[in-house]
Amino acid sequence: MSDNKKALNDVKSYVEKIAERNNWILNPDKETLQNLIEGLMVNINRYGYYNCPCRDSQEDRNLDKDIICPCRYSEPDIREFGHCYCALYFDEDYDFSKSVEMIPERRE
Numbered sequence: 001m002s003d004n005k006k007a008l009n010d011v012k013s014y015v016e017k018i019a020e021r022n023n024w025i026l027n028p029d030k031e032t033l034q035n036l037i038e039g040l041m042v043n044i045n046r047y048g049y050y051n052c053p054c055r056d057s058q059e060d061r062n063l064d065k066d067i068i069c070p071c072r073y074s075e076p077d078i079r080e081f082g083h084c085y086c087a088l089y090f091d092e093d094y095d096f097s098k099s100v101e102m103i104p105e106r107r108e
């Protein structure tokens, strides 16, 4: 892997930092978390930015700027539903005894 490629650990550190900075927590389901981190790693290495792992990229940073992780919708989604659209980040007080549901797409 060349030096400018991000490895899984780089991406993991990135999302951990974002979570910490916002008082969010990462999805506690290890497999889901791993899949999302892998998706972000593919996207940063393919496009050069952290395109949301559950939304299609237009392969243009400017057109995708609202869905660069953490996306523009993450804060209102976490406030309203307790987690972001991909269920990567959760409110620190999220009640995990209830199942994690899909939430509506806030992006137009």
Ligand code: SF4
Binding pocket: 051, 052, 053, 054, 067, 068, 069, 070, 071, 072, 073, 074, 084, 085, 086, 087, 088, 089
């Ligand atoms: S929905 Fe979640 S994972 Fe996707 S970009 Fe927004 S914050 Fe990141």
